[in-house]
Amino acid sequence: MLWNRLKQFTSEHDGHFMVFGDMNVSRDESERFGPAFKRDEDITFNEFIMDAGLDDVCLGGRRFTWMNKAATKMSRIDRMMISANVSNDFEGLSLVALNRGCSDHTPLFFHNAKTNYGPLPFKFFNSWLKTQAFDAMIRDTVIECSNEVNDSFHAKLKFIKSKIKNWRILMLELKIDDQAVCHDEPVNRRNRWQELDKLQELEDLDSMQKARIKWDVEGDEN
Template sequence: MATHDREYVFFGDFNEVREEAERFGSLFNADEANVFIQFLGDTGLLDVPLGGRRFTWINKSVSKMSRIDRVLVSSNVQNWFMDLKLVVLTKGWSDHLPLIFHNAKLDFGPIPFKCFNSWLDNGDFISVVKEAVGSE
């Protein structure tokens, strides 16, 4: 990766967490987490934020949960797609929960008109709106 100026997207089961909060019901190993964090730092890969749920793997008895499934992207991918999101869906037949990876840009532009209910009580409201629309 260091010798190629390219865009990278890696996804899958990394079997490792970055911090204790990413595990529930099982032992957290700080040394292994530090190795994973060092790997991310050395490669410059960014962990796409997770939404929907906190964990991506759950055992059958729901006594152990972890965030081990991830999407890692190179920084230039993150620069092109500023709103990348990873959403965890409801558990199906696998112990790994399904993920949706998408660019969640929801900017619909400026709000064309804002109205407060209290303005409707003002007798001049309709004439002010008509005047404003006619002035453009």
């Protein structure tokens, strides 16, 4: 009934259409992991997309957009669909999945061609100092930097920055999306979720630091 109502609306109105959100249905079996796949649902959904003249924007960054806490069920049910005239009028539209954090859904970032504003400034958050591995990683990176990078101080800082970026990647989410988590390790999964909770606490500290910086720069707008 929902797909028919949306299809009727697009056929009776002339305009640019964007349909997005949690559709609670996938398009094919490759977009699900864990639960039994219902073939009739994906056929109906794909017919709606075709009849309504919509384009399903490709997703980058992640394979799935939802998972349960045990990581036994995953699927791509969040998506963005646009009409052909939207694709023609706005070039370079893309959909990128961001870090999931502690939510069961992955936030999606819909944008057009990225504008290059030059190199981004390097930010250092105090929360990094609260992790045991950070200090050791920096020490090892400095030693490696001294052996492999030329004497340019700028080149060394750039090398260290790249190492920090790699260190910050949440390997857990990438491992889950690649279906590399073993289902016979419930204890390990609970431990990983506890680690995510700790990471969320560190992100909260980062947000507090950003807020203080913004206050110092912009002041109290009231």
